[in-house]
Amino acid sequence: MTQMNQPAHEVAGGIGAGAAARAPEPVATSQPPSAGSPVSAKETPRVNLRVFVPSAIGILAIAFWAMLAPGHAESVIGSMVSWVSKNLGWYYILTATIVVVFVIFVAASRVGKTKLGPDHSKPQYSMFSWTAMLFAAGIGIDLMFFSVAEPVTQYYGPPAGQGETLEAARQAVVWTLFHYGVTGWAMYALMGMAFGYFAYRFNMPLSIRSALYPIIGKRVHGVAGDAVDTAAMLGTIFGIATSLGIGVVQLNFGLKVLFGVEEGLAAQIALIVLAVLMATVSAVVGIDKGIRRLSELNVFLAIALMLYITVTGRTAFLLDALVLNIGDYLSGFAGMTLNTFAFDRPDEWMNGWTLFFWAWWIAWAPFVGLFLARISRGRTIRQFVAATLTVPFLFILVWLAIFGNSALDVVLGGNDAFGQVAMNQPERAFYSLLEQYPGAPLLMAVATFTGLLFYVTSADSGSLVMSTFTSRIKDPSKDGPHWLRIFWSVATGALTLGMLMVGGVATLQSATIIMGLPFSVVMYLIMFGLYKSLRVEAALTDSLRTSLPGALAGATGPHRSWRQRLARSMSYPGAPQAQRYLDQVAVPAVEEVAAELRAQGAAVELSTGPIDGVACSQVTLTVALADEPDFRYQIYPVEHVLPTYAPRAQGKADKYYRLEVFSMTGSHGYDLLGYTKDQVIADVLDQYERHLEFLHLQRDFTGASAMAEQADAPEDWNVDFATKESKN
Template identity: 45%
Template sequence: MKRHTNPPVFVISAIVVIGFVLWGVFAPSSVSDASSAANSFITKNFEWLYILSATFFVIFALVLAFSRYGTIRLGPPDSRPEYSTLAWFAMLFTAGMGIGLVYYAVSEPITHFQSPPTGEGSTPAAAERAMNYTFFHWGVHPWAVYIVLGLALGYFAFRKGLPLRPAAALYPLIGERIYGWMGNTVDILAVFGTLFGLATSLGLGGSQVGAGLETLFGIENNAYLQVGIILLITAVAVVSVMVGIDKGIRNLSLINLWLAFALMLFVFFFGPSLDLLNTLASNVGYYLQHLPQMSFETFPGNADAQEWQAGWTLFYWGWWIAWSPFVGMFIARISYGRTIRNFIVGAMFAPVGASFVWLSVFGNSALQKLLADPSNDLAEAGTNTAMFTLIEQLPVGDIFAMLASVLAIVVVVLFFATSSDSGSLVVDILTNGGDPNPKWQQRLFWAVTEGVVAAVLLAAGAVTGADALSALQAASIVTGLPFCIVLLLMCVGIGKALAGERLTPGAEEPGPMSGLRQSYVRVPAAAGARSEDSESDAEQDSTGSSGEKGTSTSSGA
């Protein structure tokens, strides 16, 4: 078999995707019913697992960051980061959080404000709790999920010489079976959650951009417009992913970060600026104060609150876990050379801090308008239109409001494009056996496929009246349950592998590798390498240098 392909994962993933799309086209209602039923079953019976696991990941990451293993690098001891801190952060933020923060920054606080799980809604206290719930859903918990998988992949791929694939993180537990059906099953689950999650996001992005165009120019926000927008976003993503990480994804992420920052500053300066600074401090303090309680809250005996939790917290936890292969693998791919401590602290607190500022600016701006006037148009604004409704109400005049709305549309498009291009790269790595530099033909295939999946299901849903994208979203979240178990096993694998590291007392760098590493660097041909590469692999094994394969990441994907 040719290099850059892992046939079982590639073929089975392609068949599953095509089969699901055909099911969605010819029987969208049954897809919606089946996906919703499975999702309801999981949230009802495994609430405890999601709640405990998400909190465990936070504790695990923090303990590991400040342990003696924090100085170990994701690569050889002499490796150094290949991207600047700003570029690294930009790619972290746009891949991991950018999409949802644009989509939910205004609408989620409004929803919790009007219909909180406990207490009276539409009050100042409800506004404070609404921001706290929003912070909780977008705070340290999702990033801890991403960090577990990203750390496992970066450590085992760049330091131990294993392929860059989720199954590799289970090597300490199952050994060579990561190259068999067990490992392939893990990777197929990762492809399923990643690709379908990205396709759903493209559909959501299309609907939000369409809402913006309808608000600005009166263009009807129908399925045809949204399909066109999805194709546009896909085209941008294809160009980005084809030129690679350095010239494509990195530059697009930096551009998007600055545009998003400009949009946030616009809302900040023309909104209640001083009040927003005060509420930001209050929001962070309230969040830190109530974080332990919220992390273990299950609302026993309160059916309404449990229903709210299933629709929001459990939905998010399942969503983050299903998306963890995508974000985790991508942040591992761009974090070569960083220490474990630098990786965890940077990947957890920098994006979370930026998210809190963003949410406070947009969320509190909307909540203050509703507190002043409960009949404000924001009270009836949908998820797609809430951002544009807020911008329209800023005291800047029609021209500047329109320009800000156009900027918001561009930011949404680029956020979805950056997630799409990085997601396409990840899916390709997953299906090629873990090669971090996949062939351009496969990058093109998966970038186009995710756009086609979203466009076809959206069009089919418009014809039949079924919500095919919601079904797709529910289906991807269903993969969160088995992958939650995989993440827990990865924690065990990381702990076992780190216990085999020999650290020099008092030194910032780890000492000589233990024999454990030498057993990891043997990557058999079954991992997807062509037979003629076996000799070079053997040479790498004999020199113990195959872990340096990760140093080639700067060449672009």
């Protein structure tokens, strides 16, 4: 399973903190918490005992059961996997296919333009930095493990046809690409899309249960929501434990080659303790910069290894094979995706490969999806899905083609002993391949160092994400308590050790197939929740398209001369001018509309007030509409750096303000400052009529939508649709 090599602090602390540093302050209003009050900077995350307790008990019970009764555990797990493979193999394969179709359909549809954040939000990272982080998310120690072991195994024992033939060799890398390809990344894209959409567009918690809000409403805070988060926890910890187990056995062999450390349980326990200690140190003292630099070094070392094998090996053959693999993968993708081998089912092969990989991807989906969402605020859904499905996979494709075909070349060259080692002792496969090249000791040292960093940062990141999943966190940029992170690092280590004692990596793979089932059901609910909310997005777009331009078109209409219009265009008002306009024009206009709405029986709330860190105040008009989404009209000062082309008459101030209009999906992108009082009133009415048109277009949708829940959002959910985006 591909995994994040980014350090935990960057995944959920560094990136999260960076997002918080760049993200806007919440809108400061006098509204009650249920209407979307800002999050206090002093609030700290709290443990969600209804998720933490059952998850902890269940996982520790399984770990100790495996340690105390390994024979019984191995028998039970084996029986369960056999049942799942025989009766639910079709379900895993169909689920993987549906996820691929769903994310591509959403990205290609008109709602693909919807942003993971407010409409006015901008990407936090440049295209290069963003794609580089997506690329880094595709590298992990398991990629080193399977890049040699799987192609060789598929060559000797393909799912169909004879092994040890040229056709088997041709398809061996293609099957590996299939298991590491677009299908798995579609699962990551689904979870990242759900996290980013609900957390950054609606300021809901960075939690899986948020995606179910459109389906069951406030019940996500009860047993249903707890069950969803618990299912995610069980899948996630087994997915992480599988990766750590793979890392343990591979690194154990690497240490034996380099330093003579014997393979066995003692060395593996020491490596697990190392991961736990590193996660603990990282949680307590923080080593952001150190791990971040090592992680960046990790990526370069991995690329260097790949280039070295390409240059010192049969370069022309490897490049030919790369192109051939791409063609075979693309031409055979649809058939491989839906291939259940119904007439000649290789159960052992399915359990060891396709079913295991799909369950593993599902288990890792919340983990990596959270990381992808953290770095993608401000991107459109279309950009997010397209990049997630292509950027990491392009690297994986090249990596697998280089190392997989190099291994096959060794086997086809007559070195059957190497092939048998790679197939029967996969933890030795990568090192055995490096032994075939000049400078093998140095190559193996680099591989061990690279794998160790992948191993430690995965353990660290995993414990942090699990602490987040078992906490109540109002601010999406914050993470779970440190002690909880330490607990989950210890629990993951215990689970990894228990499964290794039962039967090694094979048992971890079997357990992952079982534990991936509950969360696969959650993925269907997430797709349904996203579908419902995105239908509402489409209705909102239609309402804006069918409404008259109104005051916006008339902002420089007959009440203004062309000289006044020009003067407004060349004006860059400071805080005093913006505040004066608010006091003398904007606020009185909004107050008149509020008074008239109240006179006509509407439930109206009007709030004005200062904003922390901003020299101007804001005004918010909210009209409660019973069970439908409330109407919100907010005039909010957005600070900008004064452009170099501004007239010198603006003085020495280096900042200016725009008074932008915000609704529940963000800024509408235009500046009110300079409108007359009548024009402001007309603009409020225009927006109100657009909102009513939106309600009309979406009234046939059954159930509540994410947009419709702001009226009954609980106090600890910060649903504030008019969050400003910093534009400095």
